[in-house]
Amino acid sequence: GDSVTQMEGPVTLSEEAFLTINCTYTATGYPSLFWYVQYPGEGLQLLLKATKADDKGSNKGFEATYRKETTSFHLEKGSVQVSDSAVYFCALSSNRDDKIIFGKGTRLHILP
Amino acid sequence: NAGVTQTPKFRILKIGQSMTLQCAQDMNHNYMYWYRQDPGMGLKLIYYSVGAGITDKGEVPNGYNVSRSTTEDFPLRLELAAPSQTSVYFCASLHRGEQYFGPGTRLTVT
Numbered sequence: 147g148d149s150v151t152q153m154e155g156p157v158t159l160s161e162e163a164f165l166t167i168n169c170t171y172t173a174t175g176y177p178s179l180f181w182y183v184q185y186p187g188e189g190l191q192l193l194l195k196a197t198k199a200d201d202k203g204s205n206k207g208f209e210a211t212y213r214k215e216t217t218s219f220h221l222e223k224g225s226v227q228v229s230d231s232a233v234y235f236c237a238l239s240s241n242r243d244d245k246i247i248f249g250k251g252t253r254l255h256i257l258p
Numbered sequence: 259n260a261g262v263t264q265t266p267k268f269r270i271l272k273i274g275q276s277m278t279l280q281c282a283q284d285m286n287h288n289y290m291y292w293y294r295q296d297p298g299m300g301l302k303l304i305y306y307s308v309g310a311g312i313t314d315k316g317e318v319p320n321g322y323n324v325s326r327s328t329t330e331d332f333p334l335r336l337e338l339a340a341p342s343q344t345s346v347y348f349c350a351s352l353h354r355g356e357q358y359f360g361p362g363t364r365l366t367v368t
Contacts, residue, residue: 178355189262189348189359190301197355235300239355244289244308245316246357250300 148173152236152249159226160257167221167252169236177238179212179219184233228256259284262360264349270366271339279334279363281349289352290332294345307332339367
């Protein structure tokens with residue numbers, strides 16, 4: 147079945163460092179891909195999405211490109227801030243059914 | 259729009275007690291979901307619904323029940339609370355492939 151694998155955390159970086167959180171997926175067909183962010187004590191919220199191959203989703207300085215050839219959707223940010231500390235979830239939506247498949251989440255700590 | 263709302267925010271139950279977690283959305287979304295998130299873990303799907311009157315089991319349905327009498331409401335029922343049900347519960351809706359989450363209910367069973 148469909149699945150999402152993302153790098154295990156926690157990831158600890160200094161402020162202004164470059165961030166990459168890896169995400170790969172397995173799916174039949176052409177899923178939509180998402181990154182959700184969960185700040186402490188809150189629910190998940192959509193960070194960015196891409197609906198077809200080679201699309202780039204971007205928001206708040208974060209970017210991710212839908213790479214069908216490598217089945218990847220890695221999250222990147224050029225210069226992280228302390229306020230980016232959160233848990234990040236990669237997810238896919240198969241067009242075949244009604245469920246979103248989430249990765250296990252990656253906790254990010256940014257040190258001042 | 260208030261989006262997806264959940265009540266209560268916190269609850270402590272004794273083993274064997276029952277309770278209902280409330281979830282409502284005002285976006286007229288057909289698809290709704292209940293997840294649980296254990297400490298340091300990802301989300302596990304409990305139940306979901308594709309419309310009023312239709313519900314289906316997710317990955318971890320045992321110990322829970324749901325109903326969907328209206329498009330707006332999707333309550334989750336715990337009949338006999340167990341310590342293994344200590345978790346944070348999130349309700350969500352789905353529209354055009356994007357999931358909208360409520361703020362969560364933190365439940366402790368002791």
